[in-house]
Amino acid sequence: MSDTQPILEVENLCTTFTRGGVALPAVRDVSFNVGKGEVLGLVGESGSGKSVTLRSILGLSRRYGDVTGSVKWMGQDIAQMPERKLRHIRGRDIAMIFQEPMTSLNPLLTVGLQLTETLKAHTDMGRAARRDRAIEMLDHVGIPAAASRLNEYPHQFSGGMRQRVMIAIALAASPKLLLADEPTTALDVTIQAQILDLILSLADELEMGVILVTHDLGVVAQTCKRAAVMYAGRVVEQGDVRQVLRAPRHPYTVGLMRSVPQDVPPRSQLYTVPGTPPSLEALPQGCAFAPRCQGRTEGCLVARPPLEAIAQGRSVACFNPVIDAQGAAA
Amino acid sequence: MTQPVMDIKDIELEFQGSRTLIDFVKQRPGRVVRALNGVSLQLNKGETLGVVGESGCGKSTLARCIVRLYEPKRGSIHFDGKDIFAAGAKADRSYNRRVQMMFQDPYSSLNPRMTTGQILSEALSVHKMRPEGEIASRVAELLDLVRLPQDAAGKLPHEFSGGQRQRIAIARALAVEPEVLIADELVSALDVSVQAQVVNLLLELQDRLNLTILFVAHDLRLVRHVSNRVAVIYLGRIVEVGDSETLFSNPSHPYSQALLSAAPSLDPDDKGSAIRLQGELPSPLNVPPGCPFHVRCRHATDFCKIEVPELRALPGRGEVACHHAEEVSENA
Numbered sequence: 001m002s003d004t005q006p007i008l009e010v011e012n013l014c015t016t017f018t019r020g021g022v023a024l025p026a027v028r029d030v031s032f033n034v035g036k037g038e039v040l041g042l043v044g045e046s047g048s049g050k051s052v053t054l055r056s057i058l059g060l061s062r063r064y065g066d067v068t069g070s071v072k073w074m075g076q077d078i079a080q081m082p083e084r085k086l087r088h089i090r091g092r093d094i095a096m097i098f099q100e101p102m103t104s105l106n107p108l109l110t111v112g113l114q115l116t117e118t119l120k121a122h123t124d125m126g127r128a129a130r131r132d133r134a135i136e137m138l139d140h141v142g143i144p145a146a147a148s149r150l151n152e153y154p155h156q157f158s159g160g161m162r163q164r165v166m167i168a169i170a171l172a173a174s175p176k177l178l179l180a181d182e183p184t185t186a187l188d189v190t191i192q193a194q195i196l197d198l199i200l201s202l203a204d205e206l207e208m209g210v211i212l213v214t215h216d217l218g219v220v221a222q223t224c225k226r227a228a229v230m231y232a233g234r235v236v237e238q239g240d241v242r243q244v245l246r247a248p249r250h251p252y253t254v255g256l257m258r259s260v261p262q263d264v265p266p267r268s269q270l271y272t273v274p275g276t277p278p279s280l281e282a283l284p285q286g287c288a289f290a291p292r293c294q295g296r297t298e299g300c301l302v303a304r305p306p307l308e309a310i311a312q313g314r315s316v317a318c319f320n321p322v323i324d325a326q327g328a329a330a
Numbered sequence: 331m332t333q334p335v336m337d338i339k340d341i342e343l344e345f346q347g348s349r350t351l352i353d354f355v356k357q358r359p360g361r362v363v364r365a366l367n368g369v370s371l372q373l374n375k376g377e378t379l380g381v382v383g384e385s386g387c388g389k390s391t392l393a394r395c396i397v398r399l400y401e402p403k404r405g406s407i408h409f410d411g412k413d414i415f416a417a418g419a420k421a422d423r424s425y426n427r428r429v430q431m432m433f434q435d436p437y438s439s440l441n442p443r444m445t446t447g448q449i450l451s452e453a454l455s456v457h458k459m460r461p462e463g464e465i466a467s468r469v470a471e472l473l474d475l476v477r478l479p480q481d482a483a484g485k486l487p488h489e490f491s492g493g494q495r496q497r498i499a500i501a502r503a504l505a506v507e508p509e510v511l512i513a514d515e516l517v518s519a520l521d522v523s524v525q526a527q528v529v530n531l532l533l534e535l536q537d538r539l540n541l542t543i544l545f546v547a548h549d550l551r552l553v554r555h556v557s558n559r560v561a562v563i564y565l566g567r568i569v570e571v572g573d574s575e576t577l578f579s580n581p582s583h584p585y586s587q588a589l590l591s592a593a594p595s596l597d598p599d600d601k602g603s604a605i606r607l608q609g610e611l612p613s614p615l616n617v618p619p620g621c622p623f624h625v626r627c628r629h630a631t632d633f634c635k636i637e638v639p640e641l642r643a644l645p646g647r648g649e650v651a652c653h654h655a656e657e658v659s660e661n662a
Contacts (some may be wrong), residue, residue: 006511045521067473160610188384190546193592197606215521218551218594222601259526261555262596266575267378267533270526270555276491277521 006033007209008094008177009059011200013069013079015049015056024280026052026065028233031307034177037207041202041224041241043115043214043256047277049233050213051099055180057211058096059086069072092122095170099251100183101162105154111138111165112150115172122173137168141198160191164198177209182323184219196223221245226313229253232278232288239314248309251293281292296322336373336429336510337541341395341405342366343388343566363614366402367389367622370641373510378536378543380557380574382550382589384611388566389546390434393514396544397431409510425458430503432473434515436495440487446473446498447483453505472501476531493524500532510542516592518547529556554578557646562586565614565622568641572648582604582650582659585623594651629654 015027027049031163034040042050055061055072059078071079073093098104106114113280115134119125125133131150136148141164154162163183170178180199184192200223203210220227220241228238229250237250248254258271275292278284284291290300299319307317331375342364349360353650365388373379383389394400407414414425433439441451451497453462460468476497487495490644496516503511513532513574517525533556536543546581547553553560559569562583570583581587588607595601612618621639622628634653641649644659652658 045523145409158610188611189592190589191551191610192385192592193606196594216594217522218596221596221598222594232498245598255598256522259523260596261526261529264555266555267558269533270531272526273523276493292613322643 006035007074008034008211009070009072010053010057011070011072013053013056013071015061015069017065021072022281025283026233026280027056029069030235030305032228032235032238034211036176036209037203038226039203039210039212039224040228041212041214041220041227043220043227044230045122045215045256047276047280048230050215050230051181053182053230054096054211056091057179058094058280059083070229077222086173088122089244091118092103092173092176092299093175094177095173095175096179096184097163097166097170097181097183099185101166101186104166105261107154110151110153111157113307115150115165115169118169118172127223133172134168137172138165138221140202141165141168141171142194143168158189160187160195163187163195165193167195167198167202171206171208174206175208177211178203179211179213181213183217185214185216192219199223213285217245217256232283233280234288234317236289236317238307240312243311243314249314249316249323250289250318251322252289254322255292295322332576333375334372335375335410336371336396337408338369338371338373338392338396339406339408340368340370341392341402341407342368343395343400348422361411361615365566365614366395367565367617368405369568370405370565371561371568371571373542373544374559376536376540377558378545378556380553380560381544381546381563382548382553382560383563384589385548385613386565386614388614389548389563390514391566392563393431393512393544393546396512397429398425399431424455427506428508429510429512430506431512431514432496432499432503434517436492436499436519439499440495445484445486446478446490446501448606449487449498449502450483450505453502454567457506459506463552468505472505473534475504476501477479486585491524491541492520493528496520496528497531500528500535502533504539507539510544511536512544512546514546515548516545518549519554525552532556549592550578562589565612565617567622567651569623569651570648571641572650579639580647580659582644582647582655583623583652584627584654584658587658590628613654621651629658 013027013030017024017026030053044050052061056067061067070077073089078089112134116130119130119133134150135146143149143161143164184195202292213222224241227241227244228235231252237244237253248257255273261270274293278288286301286303287305290296305317306320307315309315342434344365345363345365348362353360369392395402401415448468451470454465455470459646469483470480473480478497517528529643547555557574560574560577561568564585570586581590607626618625620635624634637651639651641651643649644655
């Protein structure tokens with residue numbers, strides 16, 4: 001919980017796609033805030049709506065689906081803002097890095113051109129100033145011999161280097177909020193550590209807020225201040241990262257934490273969450289996790305538990321929150 | 331002392347790149363990717379040997395060599411005392427039955443036009459595991475073994491989730507009653523909660539059927555959990571091999587140390603030791619001379635740039651390929 005005014009306030013965000021006449025609610029009633037310089041982790045398994053949430057914040061899902069709810073950027077609602085106005089915020093105030101460093105750069109344009117493009121759109125720098133800034137950014141993200149690499153094409157960079165280029169592009173216009181969609185999933189652990197260190201130090205230096213989407217609980221533990229756990233399109237638990245990981249209250253978070261093989265006897269049976277996540281076409285009527293939950297009651301199958309605050313800055317969407325769960329990092 | 335069932339000796343494998351126009355002009359041969367540079371490993375009966383390393387280090391190539399999908403340029407692989415690449419050995423299909431591989435991607439490793447029943451019975455009839463009449467009951471048995479519902483036999487792969495598909499892949503491998511399983515990133519494509527289900531199944535089946543498993547993965551926590559012994563591989567060379575617990579708690583090679591410390595801990599206050607590797611994996615097109623790790627190593631000396639370190643046993647540790655292993659492991 002940040003004491004100052006949050007820079008981003010997301011309230012009751014819902015994104016629904018339609019396929020063949022069937023509604024697919026990908027994001028349902030998601031609410032959270034991000035403060036200045038705060039790193040928020042959005043955790044969940046594939047299909048839980050993490051990425052769609054990020055895209056909906058920037059208005060990237062509205063062409064494909066129905067987005068409702070409010071997204072307030074510095075007090076201004078950007079969820080319903082016309083595309084033309086939104087374009088001034090996108091890339092300048094809020095930047096995004098995507099998961100695939102291999103496919104999110106244009107292979108036909110030089111890295112330098114892709115970097116200066118952002119500056120051209122959002123700043124009034126001259127050509128030479130833009131070039132200098134581009135070199136400075138590449139240098140900043142740890143690309144050696146930055147000046148000579150401006151004229152190279154993405155295929156001449158390795159995966160880790162491309163992700164650095166993506167970060168440089170995202171940060172070129174000094175955004176106040178960075179949306180990072182699994183920025184390290186495609187990379188090796190040693191490179192992942194370098195990239196996460198880089199994002200953290202830049203967030204610190206530029207007082208930039210970050211929303212980090214990931215499925216890796218270790219990444220969340222190491223980088224985020226707060227964490228929100230998503231399941232089937234909803235936030236099921238939210239709070240300070242230490243509290244969420246050490247004393248998870250939602251049975252799904254407990255299951256996630258315990259299924260990671262850490263601090264268990266080698267080769268012992270791991271804790272598992274029975275079953276698989278529900279398909280969006282056939283979400284259960286009550287709590288989406290109820291069919292897999294061991295502590296479910298009759299009520300869970302009928303009504304949907306709302307996300308309620310249980311302590312300062314801590315909320316859980318469960319009728320019977322787990323009291324004394326042994327988090328894996330306890 | 332356990333008997334090694336598989337003895338891999340100094341295997342080397344190169345992939346020949348095609349000659350580009352520039353190569354023609356400069357009259358030089360095409361570039362060569364050196365995927366494996368002398369890998370030696372023993373696989374003991376009933377154990378799980380984990381293989382870890384960054385992408386492009388040769389983990390999967392090694393796995394594929396073992397199942398004879400690639401033939402190494404030099405070196406040998408002996409299974410049960412017999413050279414699997416010897417003349418005429420390829421005609422012996424029984425090896426293919428005894429050593430089975432499971433692949434990483436559950437979405438592309440099953441034929442989308444065959445039902446689960448057909449996939450499993452094909453394996454059974456090719457290797458003549460059962461007479462025709464008993465195949466159906468064996469398929470039912472296999473589905474039961476990997477805990478899939480019986481009606482799964484009539485379904486196509488697209489009707490299953492990723493975790494269920496990997497179960498089908500396990501059932502397919504087990505159909506021919508193999509002795510050795512090669513699991514190439516078996517659970518990497520799965521979500522955490524499903525991963526645990528598949529890992530539990532694999533461990534349970536290993537105990538029940540006395541299987542030997544080569545577990546290739548990049549998730550260090552998972553490898554630590556399932557393996558008895560672990561081999562760390564870097565640029566087509568084994569840099570450290572040893573008992574899983576010793577290696578994970580006390581890595582001796584500077585690369586193992588860096589690799590292990592890069593894995594993010596689940597404890598927010600455990601920021602890990604600050605060993606951060608500089609730079610990236612050199613391209614296997616251009617393997618550095620001497621110790622392949624010296625360009626990223628904090629302990630590298632001039633000697634490391636010239637001489638390739640051999641794997642040697644370190645007291646109280648496993649085998650390490652580092653000239654300075656003693657000092658490095660003391661400082662760790």
